[in-house]
Amino acid sequence: MNFIVENWYLFVMAIGSGAMLLVPMLKGGGMGGLSAAAAVQLVNREKAVLIDVCSADEYAAGHAVGARNAPLADLETRLPALVKNKAVPVVLLCASGARSKRAAAIARKLGYSNVQVLSGGLNSWKEANLPVEKV
Structure with missing residues (x-):
């Protein structure tokens, strides 16, 4: 005492x-979300693949440069075609981060072992002044 x-x-x-x-x-912040800067580092250092799970219309209106589109509704069929190696890091994003959390569960169920979610989605990507492109 x-x-x-x-x-x-x-x-x-x-x-x-x-x-x-x-x-x-x-x-x-500590619940599995990845900051925009950390996502860029993951892409640059570990060749992570950015997957945008927004609808095709949302994706066309604006998406992170280099992101591929696999809408949440079609994720189970589109993801294996986009990312063949299930050990490659996959960063999922949507407009705000809500859909990508659901998409992460689907990706893990499909056997992808290194799945991350961009915390805040495309909004946080834009806030970090990272490039966005339109189709």
């Missing part, structure tokens, strides 16, 4: 450190 009283500041620092690690997870 004497140790605790004399070293109270160590306990305060430990609690503060734990809180700083916990807060991003509660906000969703």
Whole structure:
């Protein structure tokens, strides 16, 4: 007990450190979402494939440069044609990130072992001033 009283500041620092690690997870940052910068690094360093799961119309209106389109409704049939090697990193994105989370579950069910979701979707891609193209 004497140790605790004399070293109270160590306990305060430990609690503060734990809180700083916990807060991003509660906000969703640590729940498997990938930042736009991390997605670009993954594409450049590990040859990850960007898959946009928006509808064809949304994809035509604007998508991340280099992204391939596989609408969520057709993902089970389109993804194996777009990404043949199931060990290659796959980054899924949509307009806001909601559909790509569902798409990640489908991709994992299909046997893709390295599936990531772009946190915030195309909106976060644009906010990071990354290039967008239209068809």
